[in-house]
Amino acid sequence: MSLKKQYLIANWKMELLPKEERALLEKLPLVLKKKKKSLKVIVCPSFVSLVSATQIKKYSSAIFDVGAQDCHWEERGAYTGEISAKALVSLGCRYVLIGHSERRVHNNEDETVLRNKLQAAFNARLQPIFCIGETRDDRTNGKTLSRLRQQLSSAFSNCTMKRNQLICIAYEPVWSIGSGTPLNADDLTKEIQFIKEWLTTHLSSHPHVVLYGGSVDERSVSNYLSPKTGIDGLLVGSASQSVKRLSKIVSLMSLS
Numbered sequence: 001m002s003l004k005k006q007y008l009i010a011n012w013k014m015e016l017l018p019k020e021e022r023a024l025l026e027k028l029p030l031v032l033k034k035k036k037k038s039l040k041v042i043v044c045p046s047f048v049s050l051v052s053a054t055q056i057k058k059y060s061s062a063i064f065d066v067g068a069q070d071c072h073w074e075e076r077g078a079y080t081g082e083i084s085a086k087a088l089v090s091l092g093c094r095y096v097l098i099g100h101s102e103r104r105v106h107n108n109e110d111e112t113v114l115r116n117k118l119q120a121a122f123n124a125r126l127q128p129i130f131c132i133g134e135t136r137d138d139r140t141n142g143k144t145l146s147r148l149r150q151q152l153s154s155a156f157s158n159c160t161m162k163r164n165q166l167i168c169i170a171y172e173p174v175w176s177i178g179s180g181t182p183l184n185a186d187d188l189t190k191e192i193q194f195i196k197e198w199l200t201t202h203l204s205s206h207p208h209v210v211l212y213g214g215s216v217d218e219r220s221v222s223n224y225l226s227p228k229t230g231i232d233g234l235l236v237g238s239a240s241q242s243v244k245r246l247s248k249i250v251s252l253m254s255l256s
């Protein structure tokens, strides 16, 4: 990783109860005490804990941002059970995950839905973290880069963004998520470079960051910290859901 800003995004998915998320949030001041300044930590709890998260951020000494795990594509309307990007911003959220493979698979989110969600987040001034990644079959069939190209171009085609809007991409190979098998840090340079080149070519007036996610934990995190990987940060699932493991990851990232 380079000396510029690094990102650590904690995706708590639907793994914890509100009281467990609150307990973790209350420990954040301790967890983040020794965090280096250039490490940007973004916590994405479930919807029901977003209010707690933004309040704890406001009233504690911990320096972190709050992200949601999803948003709807419309600004408001008769969409029972949904939450708009604007509502998230009004709570104090600054980030939102869009296109996570678990939503693509379990909620059938297709390219049109994802493009609309991305646009809704940009319109509401909520920073999207757009997730892309190939399946095991794509990789076996040598289709990794074409899958990434297709996901990027369908999401960002005709997207309206303000000048200098940051583009944040999380590269998460679907087969590595929750599998305990991360993509080896030495092996992902090609994908990270490909994504960065695509962004430089097609969205040249926008700064970008590219993160890696998929079974990163406290044992493997150091492998991703070399500037050689080209990675600007990490999106961590299960290893970010306990105080001990999250602390270890923050400390290791703060050493680099």
Ligand code: 13P
Pocket: 011, 100, 172, 176, 177, 178, 179, 180, 213, 214, 215, 216, 235, 236, 237, 238, 239
């Ligand atoms: P794991 O770190 O549990 O593999 O999850 C990765 C992920 O999906 C983060 O969004």
